[in-house]
Amino acid sequence: MNMPLAERMRPRTLEDYISQKHLIGTNGPISMMLKNDLIASMIFWGPPGTGKTTLAQLVAELSGRPFYTLSAINAGVKDVRDVIEKAKDQNLFSGGRNPILFIDEIHRFNKSQQDSLLGAVEKGWVTxxxxxxxxxxxxxxxxxLSRTQVYSINSLDRExxxxxxxxxxxxxxxxxxxxxQIQEANALIRYSGGDARKLLNGLELVINSFSEDEEIIITDEIVTSRIQQNLARYDKTGEQHYDIISAFIKSIRGSDPNGAVYWLARMIEGGEDLKFIARRxxxxxxxxxxxxxxxxxxxxxxxxxAVSVIGYPESxxxxxxxxxxxxxxxxxxxxYMAINKAQQAVKQTGDLSVPLHLRNAPTKLMKQMDYGKEYKYSHDYDNNFTYQEYLPDELQNATFYEPGDNKREQQDKFVLNQKWRGKYGY
Structure with missing residues (x-):
């Protein structure tokens, strides 16, 4: 079969929908919306593979409303507006039952894309x-956010x-x-991480790895070996998340553009948050x-x-x-090393007094106490520089910044050495 097991097993009724009883139980908010035929705009927030898309489809089907879907990964403002126009037309022929517009990965929409939804939601053209x-x-x-209800979708538990x-x-x-025969299920469940999609597709992968004449007995050892052989996984909330971003940054630090772009591709294909990558x-x-x-x-x-404005896929x-x-x-x-050294000095020496000549003197009393006295205004001197002390007395001659061994900073080192007459050992 070409259709993955997770898709073949997608629930068709609320009775088939496993977990999230806090939403679809007898008095759950989704159940009450369906009972009263009053479907509010909402956002489902939860880990991958926990049934967010399925629940949206069930809400549409059970309420008898037209269902439109967009993926924020590849949809732009024009796509949003086109769907809204179709929904407006559909609304005229559905007896006022607002069509449902489902947007997967809505957090990947930039501000202008999200803003394009506001009018349609506010005017009731779509839910x-x-x-x-x-x-x-x-x-x-x-x-x-103020026009929607946010509902948490929980990871599936072992049961x-x-x-x-x-x-x-x-x-x-x-x-x-x-x-x-399922002799052991620990590895399958551990691999899934509470993600129903990963669980079912992993189960199917392991079963299909047996030949036609083999007895299918599933153990933790078989699951571990066969899943590792067939999947290049990226779990953006688990250990892989930290391992791959570490490999990415270390590739950059090590001046390897090929390693950097490979690990970047792994994160992009794994659905990592764009702004997380950009921050790093x-x-x-x-x-x-x-x-x-x-x-x-x-x-x-x-x-x-730019990434904050543009979004996928161009980013x-x-x-x-x-x-x-x-x-x-x-x-x-x-x-980086300079601030580390300076912070360490602060921890060791405490709150040292600011030298009088560096203190601010906004009042007459402070001036009488010699605040700011003998301060030399650098711009009054040749080359906007004059020799004076800027550190507390206890830290005079302490060196925090050590110029790096590169062309630009070696030029800085030469100039600093001339200005400070060797004070900092440059």
């Missing part, structure tokens, strides 16, 4: 149901997952024809490139701003450009 794996408070614009396996082996047209690039531009190439910070910041190009630029840039962690 919006959004699905997101990210906290709507951070990813959905306030105007749209739910075991029931899914049992149902699949009994009810699926294809698997029910096979003799399958911005950090790397300062921590790893620093003053060896200050333009890196400007490019990384522009990338973050992958911006991220790629920035990652490769950072990987190819000369490297320096001098500013």
């Amino acid at each position: 919006l149901i959004g699905a997101t794996t990210e906290n709507p408070s951070f990813e959905v614009v306030p105007a749209l 739910d997952l075991e029931e899914l396996i049992r149902r699949a082996l009994i009810k699926d047209e294809y698997l029910s024809q096979k003799s399958v 690039l911005l950090i790397s531009a300062s921590e790893d490139v620093g003053n060896a190439n200050p333009t890196a910070m400007i490019l990384a910041n522009n990338t973050f701003q 992958r190009i911006l991220l790629s450009q920035c990652a490769i630029y950072l990987a190819n840039s000369p490297k320096s962690n001098s500013t």
